Amino acid sequence: MAAAKQLMLIAVDDSPHSMYALEWTLDHFFTPFGANHPFRLVAIHARPLPVSVIQLAGPATPEIIPMMEIDLKKAAARITEKVKELCNKKTVNEVDVEVMEGDPRNVLCEAVDKHQASVLVVGSHGYGLMKRAVLGSVSDYCAHHVHCSVMIVKKPKT
Numbered sequence: 001m002a003a004a005k006q007l008m009l010i011a012v013d014d015s016p017h018s019m020y021a022l023e024w025t026l027d028h029f030f031t032p033f034g035a036n037h038p039f040r041l042v043a044i045h046a047r048p049l050p051v052s053v054i055q056l057a058g059p060a061t062p063e064i065i066p067m068m069e070i071d072l073k074k075a076a077a078r079i080t081e082k083v084k085e086l087c088n089k090k091t092v093n094e095v096d097v098e099v100m101e102g103d104p105r106n107v108l109c110e111a112v113d114k115h116q117a118s119v120l121v122v123g124s125h126g127y128g129l130m131k132r133a134v135l136g137s138v139s140d141y142c143a144h145h146v147h148c149s150v151m152i153v154k155k156p157k158t
Contacts, residue, residue, distance in 0.1 A: 006118035008039035011046070011108055011138070012083050012097075014075060021123030021153035022083060026090040034091075042115060043083045043097045046107035047076045105141040112146045120146055124154040 010025055012018050022043070030037040050068035076099045087095045100107045112120055122139045143150045 005038065005040045007115050008041055008119045008121060009108070009111055009115060009117040010041065010043050010121040011104065011123070011142075012043045012079055013045060013104075014079055014082075015123065015125065017123035017125050017155055019082065019086065019123075020155045021121055022086055023090070024153050025121050025151075026087065026092055030092045031090050037092070039119070041087075041092065041095045042111075042117075043095060044108060044111045045076055045079050045083075045097065045099045046104035047072050047099050047101050048103075049101055104138045105145070108138070108142050109146050112148050117146075117148050119149050119151060121151045121153060124152050 008025070008029065010022055012022060029039060030041065050065050050072060080097045080099065083097050084095065087093070098111070100111065102110075108120060108122070111117070120142055122142060124139055125137075139150070139152045143152070
């Protein structure tokens with residue numbers, strides 16, 4: 001009986017940094033190996049809660065929450081489709097895409113534990129010191145809190 005493949009999780013969102021990290025990962029860990037790639041791939045999208053998005057925008061009426069929910073679901077479906085399209089383009093047909101609600105830091109840590117992942121891949125947004133201090137860094141958080149190796153993929157400066 002063949003040994004089970006290790007699992008690689010990749011964090012995905014709608015940013016160019018995230019899609020670059022996915023493409024880079026496919027090019028380096030999947031495409032060169034054909035059907036014999038060393039990992040099983042699961043893409044995780046952390047969909048924000050409508051309340052957290054609305055809080056960033058300021059006070060809102062209760063009627064806005066259902067509309068935000070619809071928009072966030074559409075965005076998650078669009079991201080899922082982009083991931084599957086890119087994987088198919090790279091002839092990686094075995095990818096699971098999961099959408100989990102919550103803060104990306106917590107979602108990714110939970111997903112690593114849930115799947116017993118060997119590697120977590122995250123894209124780097126390249127924030128400077130000030131933005132990182134205000135927004136926080138998902139990659140920094142995950143590097144310190146998940147129970148597996150973390151690979152941070154940086155998009156080269158052009």
